[in-house]
Amino acid sequence: MTEPATTVTAGMVVIGNEILSGRTQDLNVAFVGTELNELGIQLLEVRIVPDIKEEIVAAVNSLRTKFDYVFTTGGIGPTHDDITAESIAAAFGKEAVYHPTSYAILEATMKRRNIEFTEARKRMALVPEGGEVIENDLGVAPGFVMENVYVMAGVPQVAKSMFKAAAPHLRRGQTKRSRSIATHLPEGTIAAGLEAIQKNYPDADIGSYPFYNTPGGHGTTLVVRSFHEEDLVGAGDGILKMIADLNGEALSDERS
Amino acid sequence: MTEPATTVTAGMVVIGNEILSGRTQDLNVAFVGTELNELGIQLLEVRIVPDIKEEIVAAVNSLRTKFDYVFTTGGIGPTHDDITAESIAAAFGKEAVYHPTSYAILEATMKRRNIEFTEARKRMALVPEGGEVIENDLGVAPGFVMENVYVMAGVPQVAKSMFKAAAPHLRRGQTKRSRSIATHLPEGTIAAGLEAIQKNYPDADIGSYPFYNTPGGHGTTLVVRSFHEEDLVGAGDGILKMIADLNGEALSDERS
Incomplete structure (x- = not known):
């Protein structure tokens, strides 16, 4: 940390x-x-x-x-x-x-x-x-x-x-990068798996943001933010695996 | 006050x-x-x-x-x-x-x-x-x-x-009502007159908000907010008179 x-x-x-x-x-x-x-x-x-x-x-x-x-x-x-x-x-x-x-x-x-x-x-x-x-x-x-x-x-x-x-x-610092993965799975379904991923990547901020009534319907966007590339890769890939294990689908996987 | x-x-x-x-x-x-x-x-x-x-x-x-x-x-x-x-x-x-x-x-x-x-x-x-x-x-x-x-x-x-x-x-209080008057006059032109009006109505909050590049062009919206109806009438009418004295025009005069 x-x-x-x-x-x-x-x-x-x-x-x-x-x-x-x-x-x-x-x-x-x-x-x-x-x-x-x-x-x-x-x-x-x-x-x-x-x-x-x-x-x-x-x-x-x-x-x-x-x-x-x-x-x-x-x-x-x-x-x-x-x-x-x-x-x-x-x-x-x-x-x-x-x-x-x-x-x-x-x-x-x-x-x-x-x-x-x-x-x-x-x-x-x-x-x-x-x-x-x-x-x-x-x-x-x-x-x-x-x-x-x-x-x-x-x-x-x-x-x-x-x-x-x-x-x-301005004095620049290290930039936190983010990886956002959206799924139709609701927050309550992914919560336990997501918490386990957060524990494995304590330096990352992992957030969960539900969306409703959008053109894509209902679902959750999971966002990993970190200074470290390995967190974006590791936690992000962990999220993709979790979604697949829950028989869900990753609707998008974006970097910014 | x-x-x-x-x-x-x-x-x-x-x-x-x-x-x-x-x-x-x-x-x-x-x-x-x-x-x-x-x-x-x-x-x-x-x-x-x-x-x-x-x-x-x-x-x-x-x-x-x-x-x-x-x-x-x-x-x-x-x-x-x-x-x-x-x-x-x-x-x-x-x-x-x-x-x-x-x-x-x-x-x-x-x-x-x-x-x-x-x-x-x-x-x-x-x-x-x-x-x-x-x-x-x-x-x-x-x-x-x-x-x-x-x-x-x-x-x-x-x-x-x-x-x-x-x-x-929730326990309700007295509601602050507002009166909004828009003009094409720029803020710097109305500032002195507006400050005089504020001094005459110390219980009112009188705000000045410039607008740019809107469908109505450039200008300023002047907003009087107060608990007291007499402030909305007095300060608002004072603003209308000021705009006229400056050879400006009131584009709108709205209550909420």
Whole structure:
């Protein structure tokens, strides 16, 4: 069960009343989780908090000491409810100040678009003292990084652009690969055999996910995730054998 | 800023490696948030944690003392990675035991479907000592409630059925209503006026949400949420006036 030396971990803070009220379906957790996984960084906890400074500070401070990186989404626009920059600054005991790079980018963008560079828009240049901007290819409102905390927009297409800009700067770990095998056998039928396979491959995470009423009908997808190729081969082949022994059929066997 | 006496609050714990790895898009937060809002219960924090007992215990214990209710999704099936029942039991310092109602429902279901009632399937009857089952109209694997913690399945259609069964037992609070006004004006243009309106209606949550590349083009949706009808009328009408003063147009004005 020893983790390799190259384990890199992350937490995430999703900031926004609109996610908690159900008004907006969050899409950033799945995106960030997937991208981090590709970089060999394991997303191990997410907190979704309202637009309340004390709650943001508490969540960020809890996760930034627990994990190598923290990613936040939401609350970096120009309106009064965008309080992420000042909250992150408060989490580090700093002030939020205009960052010259961010300010210059915003000023140029507004000029180009013939839009007034209002005090509200200047708020988007606020970065905690000591923070650095994360530029993005959309040309507006850079995110920023403060020590190990990466601050991104809530709008998914903007968050993606910011993540893409930040990714090359992240320390990469070993990537967990996965092998997914689907079968029509129900979970209760494969449970005992699956547990025995898990015991034989303690370094692998073996998950079981039922599916219902899909085009393929009912069944279970079994997912092996591991740093080690031999776990994917061994546990995956063990699952195939178990399915055959139970007179079932493997509907698919995919790597990612 | 005084909250009415009927404020009822909730937290939520989403349990599952598959959400954190990005393999599965969570849909339960939006659903639970929306349903709770209808009941006058405010969802104020969500934590997404992996299938690790200590992490589940820590999240549940943190939220169950902080809020009136906690709702969990995920990890109540028959396989080895379904550790929610034993984790909730541990959070309360109890053992997980077979609940007679749950056991009887499962036994009858398996008999009806001519499926063996394996040891693994019996795991789905595990409930912390002192807990009660939440029956559901799908006929299998009841959720359960332990004091103020409601434990539901991860599969959205099953979680919905369980929530529906639990809802009549929840203490209802005053419902926050919302009024949403969309405009093509960008956030930076309305920010100053919007902040002034927020200051005049301190009990309302006024949020600003940009939209891009939608069928309606670019723009901003302004959302007023409040317990008080006069806030929806006053702040909402203030927003309409502001939009008109800025030579903009209100594209929509909706209540929910």
